[in-house]
Amino acid sequence: MPDPADLVDTEWDVSERAWVADYLDHGQVAASWMGASRCRLCSRPNGSRDLSDGSYLWPEGLSHYVLDHAVRLPAEFFEHIEQRLQALDDLQRDGTWWRRAHSTPTGAVRPTEHAQVPANQGRKWRTSGGMQPNDPATHA
Template identity: 75%
Template sequence: MSEPRDGADHRVRILGFWGTPENRALPDPADLVDAAWDESERHWVADYLDHGQVAGSWMGVSRCRLCALPNGYRDLTDGSFLWPEGLAHYVRDHGVRLPAEFVDHMEQRLRALDELETDGSWWLRNAART
């Protein structure tokens, strides 16, 4: 494991992992369904979740705890949060609402990406050397 940057503790927070009958410490997705959650915001959140970076893969596929559909076999991340690949399905198809802190985090990250200034000079210099 690498050392934390600048001596800070950099832990990735988990999101969207569910309890089992044997281990009820994690939440049940049925308890987080919000049928009144705005559909466009749900799809926006699910799209963000779908586009995480692959952080790991598993040998077996997970099934949705609410409808039993196959629901992925990978974990995804944005560097701050880690979630199972199928979390987007829970959000999009079942209205499982995620904490406001995560949605705010998403919005800040996406806004920062929109505000990036681009510089093509590095690419132009280095592409010619390839």
């Protein structure tokens, strides 16, 4: 890992940093760890998860480095963000599924039009007390 102090760009525009940090903060959780890391520049707690957008993986605290310390990420990553956000902007809404679902007399969705979620299939779900869902002991 590079030393973040070597990547600080004090001339980097704050609004662009905020834009990048917002993108980073909205990644999907890819992994969680048992303890929080600390910022290598100011020592504040800096997250305990890895986030992803499906292409890149980054530590949860990367947005802190970008926003609070002006740690500039590679140009390749900026291009990636712009492409991802443009692709979202270019999406067209398709309301036909909605109209189809509400064209039945009761407004109910026809089960054959949607994928069915399989039943539990023998998976064991544990609650904090070790009880299983639908166990009579858990329902008073």
